[in-house]
Amino acid sequence: MPTVSSEELAAAAGVNSAKLRKDFSYLGSYGTRGVGYDVEYLVYQISRELGLTQDWPVVIVGIGNLGHALANYGGFASRGFRVAALLDADPNVVGSTAAGLPVRHMDELESIVESQHVSIGVITTPPGAAQQVCDRLVEAGVTSILNFAPTVLTVPDGVDVRKVDLSIELQILAFHEQRKAGEEPDRTESVLDRAPGPVRAAAAKLRRAAGGNGKGRGTAEAVAKDQAEQGKGKPAKGGDGDLSAVMPA
Amino acid sequence: MPTVSSEELAAAAGVNSAKLRKDFSYLGSYGTRGVGYDVEYLVYQISRELGLTQDWPVVIVGIGNLGHALANYGGFASRGFRVAALLDADPNVVGSTAAGLPVRHMDELESIVESQHVSIGVITTPPGAAQQVCDRLVEAGVTSILNFAPTVLTVPDGVDVRKVDLSIELQILAFHEQRKAGEEPDRTESVLDRAPGPVRAAAAKLRRAAGGNGKGRGTAEAVAKDQAEQGKGKPAKGGDGDLSAVMPA
DNA sequence: TAGATTGTTAATCGATTAACAATC
DNA sequence: TAGATTGTTAATCGATTAACAATC
Structure with a gap:
């Protein structure tokens, strides 16, 4: 196809056509009103702006x-x-x-x-x-x-x-994988979107139980206890209360 | 250090402390007013939420x-x-x-x-x-x-x-590299921020010269001409007007 | 000329941040 | 109690999008 409209491109890319036109406008006026964008010319202009035409x-x-x-x-x-x-x-x-x-x-x-x-x-x-x-x-x-x-x-x-950290993408997959496993029922919202009421309550209780002095001792116990308490909600497979074994290096 | 404040963490991360506190609040209330966050406990909670504590x-x-x-x-x-x-x-x-x-x-x-x-x-x-x-x-x-x-x-x-596309990061570097080479003088704003007046004018002229029918022919010529015209503004090293040699595969 | 589509303005939406009551 | 700092509300800022005049 020799030309393409912002509407077509936006649909293909899954974005809003106004946004696409606005973005293109930062590169210059490479479209033609009533016609659209010349594909070959547009590809060239974008490539040039991105530095793809250089060696x-x-x-x-x-x-x-x-x-x-x-x-x-x-x-x-x-x-x-x-x-x-x-x-x-x-x-x-x-x-x-x-x-x-x-x-x-x-x-x-x-x-x-x-x-x-x-x-x-x-x-x-x-x-x-x-x-x-x-x-x-x-x-x-x-x-x-x-x-x-x-x-x-x-x-x-x-x-x-x-x-480039080759494990970052793997971590992102693991994050979603964990959520898949977590709760089959209501899947729409993110873990990060809902107020983690039970977890919050448990944590507050644990911190109080641990002395509330915030001086850092008693935390390992709190963690172990926390893991035990939330056992059914989120089964922390392989968790044994030993933090050092589980933390990123 | 056993505890850390949102202010300290935000400074270290280069973000706003209110944003940091708000982000943390999505995970639960793991801080203590007047004290801050217990480092060990916070690290564990974040690790767990991200799935880093699982095998x-x-x-x-x-x-x-x-x-x-x-x-x-x-x-x-x-x-x-x-x-x-x-x-x-x-x-x-x-x-x-x-x-x-x-x-x-x-x-x-x-x-x-x-x-x-x-x-x-x-x-x-x-x-x-x-x-x-x-x-x-x-x-x-x-x-x-x-x-x-x-x-x-x-x-x-x-x-x-x-x-994972291993060349994406390289492309980002090349984009910035191109801009470094482009114009030593005023460096603050992005290429994408300023209105590219001359380029725009030239492009409009070229499209008109190419017939304006948008039917796709004449474009290669237009590009060659465009490259020639903007020769001094942005020396397109290695550009010879042959699009196919220069486009991404 | 009538229809189509851009480029841009103005309105809307969402994200960031300042401010502060709650509370350790 | 006084000082410090969280968690959250309300204000601000910026990004997205609807709408439309310009124009092919």
Whole structure:
């Protein structure tokens, strides 16, 4: 189809057509009244605004399983990302190939970034090496970093960092899964929408029973008791009152 | 510190303290007026609400580089996820080990899901196999699926699917990178906030020049012309007027 | 010209936050 | 009791959407 109306696009996207038109208007006036939007032209304008029409050389540092997986990821090339180099510190890995590219030694980082004008770096190293690699990337001129290592990176102003935590999505699924299991009957509203009356009452009672001094002792007991009390409402499978075994690291 | 106030927590998180208190209130009344929140108790209550205190067995299907990387990912175990099994269809992969676990054949999928009460499946197969794997997981009883394959999955009602696109974050970085390069001078507002007057005018002119019939022809020319005209404003590096070379797949 | 559809204004809705009574 | 801080109400702010003049 050569043209499309805001109404059609909005229906396809599941949003309000006024919102869609307003959003498009931030990019400019690319529609034609009485006609709609020229599809090819609109796609191009949006792509350009998002930076998809540019070529973005990237370096991937740390060629373990994840580095390998990313080097092979088809979605990169189709979105304008070009792997300028794969880098690793391990002499056993350097020289091997991944996704048809040779793995080069970290020593070449600076020369590659400079000669190929790399502004985006991807870090897939072990957590301990991430900050050091980050520092070298930034020093060499990289101004955007995608961090897959479970490390919080410190960077100077002007450098963007995005951190990918592969378990976040899994946590979101688990959250919904828990709710599915929780209560089959009335499913419409969220746990977070209803006032958790019984839980609240129990918690208040427990805190009072625990002494109410808020000084932190007696809490483990309160938790254990709390788990016992709400046993039927929300069966906390595997819960044994030992907090440390259950908390995120 | 045994207790913390909403003011302290809000400052640490960079949000408003009233919002923080209101959000917490959806979980119940876990604070104490005049004192604050008992840290240990609060952490436990939030963890429980998010499902972090439960044990979640998961299966990973497709043990390529990404499957390997996920199996080894330390963040899973610490958040209550336990890899119940690694599965692959390739006889050359079956029998090998990843993250200390044996890779088992797809044939065992159903029995593993049932015997271990697996409700969450992770798909790291090639795109062509993803839907088929998804169908088998759902049929076996899995009700939440995390999909890393670049395939849109169809599932029955009651099954949750989340799709992870590893290049999305890279695209966000590229978007900001483009803006950094765009205009050093006034940096405060977003490209999307200012009215793109010149671009708009040029586009209108071009559409008129292209015939204004909206029938889709003449657009490629219009784009080429548009690129030429805005040459100095936003140097579209690597742009050569060939749309197909530049569009997302 | 009549019909269609954009781009934008004004009205509505929902989310954030200031303020404060409750209470530790 | 006086001071501190929660939980919640009411006011404010911003985002969404209905409506419509502009115009193809």
